[in-house]
Amino acid sequence: MTANMDAFHALLEEMRLAFLSELPERCDRFEALILSLETSPDVRDAFNELYRGVHSLKGSGGTHGLSIITTLCQQMEDLLSETHAQQGFGTAFATRALAYVDLMRRVETVAQQDKPDYSDIETGLERLRQLTLQRRKSGLIAESSTVMTGLYQKTLEALPLQLTVVGDGLTALARLLHEPFDFVIVGRELRVLNGMALMAALRATETRNQHIPAILVSSKRGEVLDHARFSAALSRDQTLATNLVAAVRAVLPG
Structure with missing residues (x-):
């Protein structure tokens, strides 16, 4: 039984590391889509792909025990939904969205440490949340x-x-x-x-x-x-x- 559990945990860790190794490529794609929306706000396909990608990443983060990814993607989803509703894609949106992607890249590094400390990333998330809220x-x-x-x-x-x-x-x-x-x-x-x-x-x-x-x-x-x-x-x-x-x-x- 112990050997089976050890093998199971080893498999989960292998899947988690594979997920983290794919994160930079996902971030690269998110950046390209964000920049596309900044210059061509009416590109529906770019928005749909970006939203689906962030939503999928949110679920994957939870599956691999990375709640920081889930929280990050939830906030980015909120930004995307609100911006889409207001038709507000442009430089301000791109700056904020790219800041979320930068935090995603930092998660990949921190998550591979022996004792991951996400406090700096959480602080960055709170700053972005306050920016989005402003006085609301x-x-x-x-x-x-x-x-x-x-x-x-x-x-x-x-x-x-x-x-x-x-x-x-x-x-x-x-x-x-x-x-x-x-x-x-x-x-x-x-x-x-x-x-x-x-x-x-x-x-x-x-x-x-x-x-x-x-x-x-x-x-x-x-x-x-x-x-x-x-x-x-x-x-x-x-x-x-x-x-x-x-x-x-x-x-x-x-």
Whole structure:
């Protein structure tokens, strides 16, 4: 049994090293696509390939136990989505996107050390996050219904916010464990991990988002768990839009 486990771990390490050895080539391709978008913002194929590549790398990073890659790619995905929505490809976008690629290159070096220390890369990620946010606050929407997600975004569009949307509770928990947010809006009837379980799990961790303000939105009346510590619990009814704006304003820091 021990020999089998040793062989299994050796195989996993071999796969991890192979993944890291391919990272510089991926970074080279990302750089070429970013520069293409800087000079020709309307090249749809370049954007689609870049987004798919970053999304694929995010999944691969998690598979090989490199959560720093997952976090990095999640932030870069957010930048790509927001820039695409605003049709803002150009020099400012390219500068920021290339900075993410530079951090990816550093991961390849650090990850091969005996005791990898990603603190400098994490600091760089936080600087890029603040650059993207500028004076806006960062909120996570955890909601399985696309209709409700659209309502939240439309309702809150006048506020100085950057909203990140995820469709299931497990993905929301993963992001809350690794990325800083100012508040979270949680649908009670989430897929995979419901809203109550999501927040109860987060409150039990010792992470930066452990005490994050959370707003619960539910179509059901029922008990709200004390250890989930919601700042507000809102009903999905005709008052939701007004109540949501008020609840978000109440929890915004500063």
